[in-house]
Amino acid sequence: MVRSWDNTPNGTMRAITLTSPRATPPTACFTYRTDYPKPSLPNPHFCLVRIYAIGLNRAELRARNAEPVSPVEFGIFKEEFQDECPQVLGEEFVGEVVEAGSNTEFKLGDRVAGWAYGGGKAYDGSYAEFTICHQRRLWKLGEAAKDVPWAVLGAIPMGLWTAYGALFLAAETKPRDVVFVHGATSSVGLWAILVAKDQGCYVIATTRQESKVKKLKDAGADWVVLDSELQNPQMIQQIAATEVQTVLELVGLEALENISMPVTKAGGTVVKCGILGKVWKMSLSAGLVTAKRKLTTFTTLDEDYDYASRVLQDAVKKVKSGKYNKENFLDSTYNLEDVGLAHQRMEDCAACGKVVLLVQ
Known part of the structure; x- marks a missing residue:
């Protein structure tokens, strides 16, 4: 079956792969790679994004254990449901567009946020240097985002x-x-x-x-x-x-x-x-x-795409102005290769706010 996100890899990138689901501790579940296939645009409705920060979500703890998912978690891809879990988890990210599909409203250099439901179950998620994202799962962060650090932006979207x-x-x-x-x-x-x-x-x-x-x-x-x-x-x-x-x-x-x-x-x-x-x-x-x-x-x-866009950009402006203080919503940051430690912090309920991975 040919799926809408199928693509021919173009080069390599850094990524975290789920190699031992259910292993303990969480650090034993993942492998850090520098030669993982870098995706290309599958069709004109997608963008290729260079990821700089990844907000972690508790759904990824479930994905790490390879627990069953529902077709509803595929969102716009629910008609293409598959049982198998992708090698790369991660359901949200912030970064810059490095290639924009011809049917999208994005351009090179746009600072964006994206999310892909339940750990990127339809296809590889965001625990990587690059990811593809459908235009309906991608939001511009606005001009104010240029003055907000990636780690802080990564703690906002979902x-x-x-x-x-x-x-x-x-x-x-x-x-x-x-x-x-x-x-x-x-x-x-x-x-x-x-x-x-x-x-x-x-x-x-x-x-x-x-x-x-x-x-x-x-x-x-x-x-x-x-x-x-x-x-x-x-x-x-x-x-x-x-x-x-x-x-x-x-x-x-x-x-x-x-x-x-x-x-x-x-x-x-x-x-x-x-x-x-x-x-x-x-x-x-x-x-x-x-x-x-x-x-x-x-x-x-449940998002209304345009409504979500306005809410997201307004929040970034308020972070920039100091109305929303980063100490109120950003818990901690880890490098991409330390994802297992980040999962452990979430598993231990030690976090107070968003745990963020940095892809430097």
Whole structure:
């Protein structure tokens, strides 16, 4: 079967390949190569991008273990679904266009961000020096990006868009609403605090670790609650009394019944878009969702391309101006060849914000 991304390699590049799925520790899973085939444009709708920074996502921990994927994770390529995992993981990146397809609106030198769902499952992902990307998966970062370091740019795209889309598209959150972010030390959680405060919302954030409370407050959270306190019904009632309009559930399905729904006001919305707890499926009681509360989901699959572009470029401008401080959303950086150590930091839940790989 010929697929839309099939291409003839042109030269070689540096890349990280998944050679031993499920091995422990994570460093044993990967091999650093300097002779990996460099892709070429498969058709006029793609661009070739020189990658400079890669934001890591928890979906890549699952991809590292070669766990089954769903056709929906292929996004625009779902009609070309394949079971096999690509050799190169990585689902988002920032870099410069080095070759633009004739049917795209990109040009040589454009600073761009791209994402390719669940570790680049359709074809090789972003743990590499170069990648191909379809025009509908690629966004210009705007003029302000020229003044923002690659490491900082790498910590923005998917975390920002997932948080913004969950709050303001899926949940239709309004300025001055009360927002509850469960699992706020993730990249999405920290971006949720930043964009919600930017819209004048009151934000309640949670963390399992007392050492991370200050980071959440520095990002703008008005009230930080430890997850251990959420086991107390009185705390749930106290949070609910604040009239929470929107809950962003990032811990997972297991928290819906005992935490997310109980703290949500009548007419409010719970948006489930995170699996920090690694529970991928469960049975929900029939009475969990009532007509008074809405349960929905949001992923990067849901993007409106032009809307996402505006949100992304606006965020880059605010990073450049200092309105969004990099210390609020960038956790740490690693060189490409140290991807195993970066995965270990995520696996240990040591990160507070985005972990970024640099391709120097």
